[in-house]
Amino acid sequence: TAKKEKVDLVLFAGDAFKTREPSPTYQRAFAQKIYEFIAAGIPVVFLVGNHDFPGALGKAHTLEIYPTLFIPKIFVLAQDEIKIIPTKKGPIQVAGLPWYSRQQLLLKDDLRLPIEKINLKVTESLEAKIKQLSKNIDPKMPAILLAHATVSGATYGSERSVMIGSDVVIPIEVFKKSPFNYIGLGHLHKHQVLQDNPPIIYSGSIERIDFGEEKEDKGFILGKIIFDKQNKHKTNWQFIKTPARKFITIKANISSDEKDPTKKVLDKIDKENITDAVVKIIIESSLEKSAEISENRIRNKLVQANFIAGIIKEINVHERKQIHPGFSDELASLDPLGLLEKYLIVKKINKSHQHELVTSAQKLIEENL
DSSP states (O other): OHHHHTOSOEEEOSOSSSSSSOOHHHHHHHHHHHHHHHHTTOOEEEEOOTTTSOSSTTOOOTTTHHHHTTOTTEEEEOSSEEEEEEETTEEEEEEEEOOOOHHHHSOGGGGGSOHHHHHHHHHHHHHHHHHHHHHTOOTTSOEEEEEESEETTOOOGGGHHHHTTTOOEEOTHHHHTSOOSEEEEESOSSOEEEETTTTEEEOOOSSOOSGGGTTOOOEEEEEEEEEOTTSOEEEEEEEEEOOOOOEEEEEEEOOTTOSOHHHHHHHHHHTSOOTTOEEEEEEEEOHHHHTTOOHHHHHHHTTTSSEEEEEEEEEEETTEEEEOSSOOHHHHHOOHHHHHHHHHHHTTOOHHHHHHHHHHHHHHHHHTO
């Protein structure tokens, strides 16, 4: 699309890889695609996201190789700053607010404060950075803000379970009062528009990451800033869908009188187009019927799938569901706080006590980072 539309600039709002230490194979695949932009004469601006930052001080972030090699037409925003990007139609200001951890924004003693005061201090610090960037914008030149953050009014989507109790939310008002012609947001995977004028938009991820995104459209934003000599401007944009891989959840409820429980599961699979999809099977049955289900027959039926995320048996025991040990994409995606929260729910701990325990755990984690 960038080549076809002959765009002047490509903006990447962070999180090039899911892991902070991607393998050379992933880095090569990513670099090959970035090179296509550069070969076409299109500048690229990278913003560093939380998945790009290293897990320890002194290590390079995942995008640091590009400025290290001084690759022309590639610009990396790893701190709150403004870069003037030369394009075919003239210069454009791109301000960046990369991901900041609490440790980067707080003093050591601040981490001993109640979690509410910690979040307030972090929010105030991020607001101050946005206001300073806004203050340094030249109103005679088109300007874009890239921010990797959670903004109030946004919908978390599949991200909610992994960010409960750990994300700081920036009030949308601080963006509304800024002088930018377009505000492009990264961090949340779900595409959403928080405001039309000026546009405040999460492009969302271009690919589905897990089953929480099963029904979400994926894509990117194609935008155009019209900026005349009288400094009047208008920003038009459209969401372009990508052919993201399918995630399909197939559920089968096996009754106690089912003669062939495996066949019932296979019949459910037949009703879905699983070709090249990531598939998860959830089978609800009694313990007795569970023993009659052939996983080999099910796996053979799923041969056309791109990946089998799991065949999960939920056993009904006195109206209580138990998940048999095995692969679970949901559990695999959770951070320590998410796992603790899941454990507390399973143990039926009351919500107020859950909140206290999660908050205390978060403080312990932060104090030891």
